Amino acid sequence: MPPVTFTLQKKDRNTGARLGLLQTPHGTVKTPVFMPVGTQATVKTMTPEEVAEVGAEIILANTYHLYLRPGADVVREAGGLHKFMHWERPILTDSGGFQVFSLAGLREISDDGVTFRSHLDGSTHFMGPKESMAVQEALGSDIAMAFDECVAYPAGREEVEAGVKRTSRWAEICLEVHQREDQAVFGIIQGGVFPDLRRRSAREITALDFPGYGIGGLSVGEPKELMYSVLDELQEYLPENKPRYLMGVGSPDCLIEGVKRGVDMFDCVLPTRIARNGTVMTTYGKLVVRNAAYARDFRPLDPECACYTCRNYTRAYIRHLLKAGEILGLRLTTIHNLYFLLKLMERIRRAIEANDLEAMAAEFYAKYNSGKI
Amino acid sequence: MPPVTFTLQKKDRNTGARLGLLQTPHGTVKTPVFMPVGTQATVKTMTPEEVAEVGAEIILANTYHLYLRPGADVVREAGGLHKFMHWERPILTDSGGFQVFSLAGLREISDDGVTFRSHLDGSTHFMGPKESMAVQEALGSDIAMAFDECVAYPAGREEVEAGVKRTSRWAEICLEVHQREDQAVFGIIQGGVFPDLRRRSAREITALDFPGYGIGGLSVGEPKELMYSVLDELQEYLPENKPRYLMGVGSPDCLIEGVKRGVDMFDCVLPTRIARNGTVMTTYGKLVVRNAAYARDFRPLDPECACYTCRNYTRAYIRHLLKAGEILGLRLTTIHNLYFLLKLMERIRRAIEANDLEAMAAEFYAKYNSGKI
Ligand SMILES: [Zn+2]
Ligand SMILES: [Zn+2]
Numbered sequence: 206m207p208p209v210t211f212t213l214q215k216k217d218r219n220t221g222a223r224l225g226l227l228q229t230p231h232g233t234v235k236t237p238v239f240m241p242v243g244t245q246a247t248v249k250t251m252t253p254e255e256v257a258e259v260g261a262e263i264i265l266a267n268t269y270h271l272y273l274r275p276g277a278d279v280v281r282e283a284g285g286l287h288k289f290m291h292w293e294r295p296i297l298t299d300s301g302g303f304q305v306f307s308l309a310g311l312r313e314i315s316d317d318g319v320t321f322r323s324h325l326d327g328s329t330h331f332m333g334p335k336e337s338m339a340v341q342e343a344l345g346s347d348i349a350m351a352f353d354e355c356v357a358y359p360a361g362r363e364e365v366e367a368g369v370k371r372t373s374r375w376a377e378i379c380l381e382v383h384q385r386e387d388q389a390v391f392g393i394i395q396g397g398v399f400p401d402l403r404r405r406s407a408r409e410i411t412a413l414d415f416p417g418y419g420i421g422g423l424s425v426g427e428p429k430e431l432m433y434s435v436l437d438e439l440q441e442y443l444p445e446n447k448p449r450y451l452m453g454v455g456s457p458d459c460l461i462e463g464v465k466r467g468v469d470m471f472d473c474v475l476p477t478r479i480a481r482n483g484t485v486m487t488t489y490g491k492l493v494v495r496n497a498a499y500a501r502d503f504r505p506l507d508p509e510c511a512c513y514t515c516r517n518y519t520r521a522y523i524r525h526l527l528k529a530g531e532i533l534g535l536r537l538t539t540i541h542n543l544y545f546l547l548k549l550m551e552r553i554r555r556a557i558e559a560n561d562l563e564a565m566a567a568e569f570y571a572k573y574n575s576g577k578i
Numbered sequence: 579m580p581p582v583t584f585t586l587q588k589k590d591r592n593t594g595a596r597l598g599l600l601q602t603p604h605g606t607v608k609t610p611v612f613m614p615v616g617t618q619a620t621v622k623t624m625t626p627e628e629v630a631e632v633g634a635e636i637i638l639a640n641t642y643h644l645y646l647r648p649g650a651d652v653v654r655e656a657g658g659l660h661k662f663m664h665w666e667r668p669i670l671t672d673s674g675g676f677q678v679f680s681l682a683g684l685r686e687i688s689d690d691g692v693t694f695r696s697h698l699d700g701s702t703h704f705m706g707p708k709e710s711m712a713v714q715e716a717l718g719s720d721i722a723m724a725f726d727e728c729v730a731y732p733a734g735r736e737e738v739e740a741g742v743k744r745t746s747r748w749a750e751i752c753l754e755v756h757q758r759e760d761q762a763v764f765g766i767i768q769g770g771v772f773p774d775l776r777r778r779s780a781r782e783i784t785a786l787d788f789p790g791y792g793i794g795g796l797s798v799g800e801p802k803e804l805m806y807s808v809l810d811e812l813q814e815y816l817p818e819n820k821p822r823y824l825m826g827v828g829s830p831d832c833l834i835e836g837v838k839r840g841v842d843m844f845d846c847v848l849p850t851r852i853a854r855n856g857t858v859m860t861t862y863g864k865l866v867v868r869n870a871a872y873a874r875d876f877r878p879l880d881p882e883c884a885c886y887t888c889r890n891y892t893r894a895y896i897r898h899l900l901k902a903g904e905i906l907g908l909r910l911t912t913i914h915n916l917y918f919l920l921k922l923m924e925r926i927r928r929a930i931e932a933n934d935l936e937a938m939a940a941e942f943y944a945k946y947n948s949g950k951i
Binding site for chain 2: 245246247249250251252272273279282283284290291295305382408500501503517519521522524525526528531532535536
């Protein structure tokens, strides 16, 4: 049996939404799912127990970051990423492609991979499909992602087409070199916002028969409507019985709209990053709890939320912590934002089950966009 | 019945150590006790549940810091400090004296108090015994400390004598103006390292019959032996049936030696502060877990420790977190250090109970100073 299998349980009658189960060596995940990001082998500010308590069933970790620090060998010697970071549920690792093309000091792209400079110390490194697979095998994630070329937005047709070609070639290499039998490799579809290139990438990548597919090169600065239209067009080119993972997406509206367009998996640093900047998502929209308006506001962040933060603390206290530079403030906002998004995903799954997704989405938007915080 | 009472349960046969119970409106505390410091209404990096889980029965909060931010009125409106910060066990607040004399930009000392500049924004403020009591009553701690003058070390006799005089006068004023019936006020004894001034301060302050006594002006830079000799001399001048609180002390050796000299209560930022700098206390001495030596050390911080950190994480992982600037690293070292010190206090209490303190201390020192980390 393959290490990771996907069972499609239900398709929504009115939208492209799907309900599924993703089985992995470290447990089963209900989809559609949002994966909190644990960039450096930790979901920032949280213990694994807290990550589980807010409802996360799977997290994402970053190959590029862990390769540079502490190094893949340290994680392997520790017994793999799960053991190293004390998280026993499933982990998906990205390929490192996005980071070496964007974050790192890019040196040179060849058909074998990318020469880049570490953002930490400027040292020179090389990563291609073989290297990415080797690092992800050392990390021991449940799901590894094929090494892809993510082209920035906006980009010309030629550049995007070259990226599609390389991504397809590299996907083949990833499958050839990958060995771990307790780890799945998902392919990644590129093609920017060019419909025919997206179709071509989808055809080439799905021909390789991966157990799941990432949709890359979206949420990189293009208008949301353009992202939605790419997702709309892509649906019929993706096999129904494989999970679809929209990479880098995590705002409530994009989650809902992505699910409607057949997406099963999401990840994004957004909820945790804005939390650390003092912004929280609530039933009635975003709230910048750092603002002076909340200095004497003794209500919870979101009166309709049942998270640890909202059960025990007020806006006034959290604002005080953030203004005073206290770490507990970052912890409390992070807990709330992740709980909020993961509850939204739970609500989405229940709505699909009840053939009620559109009504649920309308109700959510009505409150979220009301501004009645 | 007074809000805070102390019951002396046992005196050690061989040392000055005492076993007691400190009853407060928010519960009973076993003494000798170490109080973690929650400067800004949070024990840095921790939730109140975690503070309780490591074994803390009472915490300290800082009047000066909370007066400046968020302001005593905000805390009062929140329903007091316990409710504001979600900590239901006892709280002791310091008087603010130490901070206005050391941390703040000092402007002018008069017999009424101190004019100082905020370290946050340079604004001018005044705090004396009346103001300190008013702030502490607004905070609603279980134990308030009388406003004292803490003279820096080293200081000449005249300066220390002037501090003793003011501290005595201010202690009277504190008692006169204090009103809350659910809050006790402890007096503070000053006198630097001058035996006769210590005796004088002890005589004057204990004459006011406070329900407990702080020993201030120690652990401010003087040699440890000098501190111990002050404690030795002070013992006979302190009433046996009142708790004795040595302020600002928290290294393992000073805790043990303080207990031997009759101290019942301690507080210090040391365990939490060094934790955030990557230094932990272990059974076999201090360990700087940030060091490269621990990059592939997959043992817990302290193999003899049963704290959350040591049960679940390795030195290699914690070092990685600290090097990567991850907040979880600070949390894990803080949890361990507080657990370590609070377990030491528990061990001390059991040893007093068993008339075994000196043997326990010798055993502790033998391991702690062995360097066999
Ligand atoms: Zn919440
Ligand atoms: Zn420990």
